Amino acid sequence: MVQKDNQNNDGDVKTNLIGHTDGETRQTPNTDNKPGLSKEDLEGKVDYEMSIGSYTDLTEGVLTDDRDERKPSEKPTVPDGGYGWFVVLGCFLSHVIxxxxxxxxxxxxxxxxxxxxxxxxxxxxxxxxxxxLRLFLGPVASAVCSMYSVRTTTIIGAIILTLAQILNAFTPNFYFLFFSHSALQGVGRGLMYAPSLIIISMYFDKHQGLAAGLGSSGVGVGTFCLVPFTQFLFDTYGFQGTFIIMAGIALNGMLVAMLYRPLSMHRRFTQETRITDTDQLEVEQEVVLAQLAEAGDSTSIQSIRLHRKSVSVSEKEDSRALTHLTSTGPVPEQKQSEGWCLSSLKICFPVEHQGKAGSNKKKLFHFGLLKDPSFLMFCVSIGLFTAAFKAAFTFIPALVKSKNLSESDAAMVLSICGIFDTLGRIVSGLILDRPLLRPHRLLLYNSFVFAIATVSFILPFLKSFATLSVMCSFYGALTGAYISQKSVVLVDILGIENMSSSFGLLICFQAMGMCAGPPLSGALRDAFGGFDEAFYLGGCFMVLAGLLMIASNIFLTIKNRRHRSHQKPAKLPETEAQ
Structure with missing residues (x-):
């Protein structure tokens, strides 16, 4: 798309150019008597395309619109539906695997x-x-997503997970399993797990809770499908045959990755429409912008590239009338290969990236986020929850059996817990996405953990299969809701721009809880001879996690109020590049 710069009475467009030289560029102004390219010259096959990658950073630029001026601080829009539901399908299938x-x-x-x-x-x-290991690799998986893409990370994870299954089939001894089953499979699962949650927050805002719940509900489906199927495979095909078939199942993760369309590609597909009327396009002459050298922290727009391919305009809601994009200062002279360069360009694109060039460089471990008290307390709370949750699911069958019930009854109680885990993930997304409840989402989320603590304290007192089944159904629904909505709450605390880095750190705290919970509960079992104390400890962990969440909400409220009190309306610069 090309936008008018200066327009005379005849409708010609004038564009300031930097002269074309072999070795260096210099700025040369237009002259009024220089002929422009008329609309008739564009008849037939007009062939231009504006390409800025995935919405290339327009450094220190400001986009204005006669109808709707966007503030520089406004966050980028998300599809919030449409193809996003196919992304949810991919997330669901990833959780199944x-x-x-x-x-x-x-x-x-x-x-x-x-x-x-x-x-x-x-x-x-x-x-x-x-x-x-799957959880400890959260920061690494998030960093790979940031540096490359969600799709690439998922493909790598699927390949590693497939390789692990093949090596398991031919393992020569037990100790080889620490490499094939523990190390490789942990890496593969981790690289598939984190991207499936990160991409939900990229595609959804208003319906993010529902999308996260639907996507993560695949865990329950995977439990009820793959677990009995795997046992059937062992009974039918033996050890090696089963793991080879499981390798084929793991390889389907690559197909899942194909559903994770990068957001920039999605926007390009949905926003571009071929120009059929040449009256929509007025240019003075053919221009190809040469790519300037990367300027680090420079505060002026350095380059946008035009490829002679196709002309397209956007008809989406985010597209505005062709208006102005103005750099904050003149483009400095610099060495450059042959080409034409614009010192001033006016064009319209939705605001997505603003700030200094180089400000979007990715950090592998963004530990600075832990300086935010609300985020730190949320992480510790999730760690305590995971310790209690993992211990409970480890010892629920043993607790049921200790009540003089059969092993089949114990398995059935655990199955009921898994069924309601899936329902809890879906229903919680529907509830927390309601317009009336969205402002109170953090408060409702905090109430879940206190409800789980109550169930943990009650479970040891139950004796019959019916009462244990009912209470475990509540436990499954509440834990499913709490787990599925953690990425949504994380965005509420830190914002979507910190999702990748913060989610990796959060998973790290989960991993620590997973390591600590079962051993501590097992130590209580050895010390007291029963499983009741393990659930009492889990209930205490849940109460402490809830108290930390309350403190996190308080700090977040204070931070948001301070931010609103110091926030000033953004002023649009009026000076164009010379």
Whole structure:
């Protein structure tokens, strides 16, 4: 798209150019008697395309619109539907694979024990390490998403997960499982898990809670589909055949990644429309902007590239009338290869990236976010919740069996818990996305953890299958809601711009909780001879997590009030580049 700069009475457009030289560029003004390119010259096959990558950073530029002036601080718009629901489908399928493999650890434990005949404690380590490693790799997975893309990260994870299954099939001894099953599979799961949650926040705002709930509900589906299917495979095809088939299932993660269309590609597909009327386009002459050298922290627009391919205009809501984009200062002279360069360009694009060039460089570990008290307390709260949650799901079958119920009853109670886990994820998204409840989302989210604590304290007192089933259904629904909405709450606390970096740190705290919870509960079992104390400890962890969430909400409220009190309306610069 090309925008008018200066227009005379005849309708010609004048564009300030930097002269064309072989070795360097210099600014040369237009003259009034220089002929322009008429609209008739554009008849037939007009072939231009504006390409700015994925909305290239327009450094210190300001976009104005006669109808709707956008503030520089306004966050980029998101689709909030449309193709985003296919992204949710990809997230759902990713959770089916990762969640199903995660819940398969109990089945794998029995097979490893029968095949290698090691002690129970040693045999449990590969399954414990793979879950912990998946979470500890959160910052790495988030950094890979930031530096490359969500799609690329998911593909890498699927390949590694597939390789791990193949190596498991031909493992020569038990200790090789620490490499193939624990290390490789943990990396593969981690690189598939984090992107599936990050991309939801990229595509959704108003319906983010519902989208997150639908996507993460794949864990429950994976549990009820893959776990019995895996046991069937072991019974039918044996150890090697099962893991080869599981490798094929893991490879489907690459197909899942294809649904993760980059947001920039989505916007280009939805915003561009071929120009069929040459009256929409008026230019003075063919221009190709040469790409200038990267200017680091320079405060002026350095380059935007025009490719002679196609002319397109946007008909989406975010597109405005062709208006002005003005740099804040003159473009300095510099060495450059042959080409034409604009010292002043006026064009319209939706605001997405503003700020200094180089400000969007990615950080591998953004530990500076932990200086925010609200975020730090939220992370610790999630860590405590995970410790109690992991211990509870580890010992619920044992607790049921200790009430003089059968192993099948214990498995059924756990299955009921999983069913309501899925329902809780979906329903919580619907509830927390209601317009009346969205402003109070953090408060409602905080109430979930206190409800879970109450259930944890009640469970040891129940004796019958019916009462245990009812209470475990509440436990599953509440924990499912709490887990599925953590990425949504994270955006409420830090904003979408910090989603990738902050989510990785959050998962790290989850990993620490996963490591600490079951061993502490197991120590109480050894000390007191029962499982009741493990659930009491879990209830205490939940109460402490809820108190930290209250403190986090208080700090966040104070921070937001201070921000609003110091915020001033942004002023649009009136000076154009010379």
């Amino acid at each position: 990762v969640g199903g493999f995660e819940r398969n650890d109990g089945v794998y434990y029995l097979q490893f024990k029968a095949r290698f005949n090691e002690s129970a404690q040693l045999t449990s380590w590969p399954g414990a390490l793979v879950s912990t």
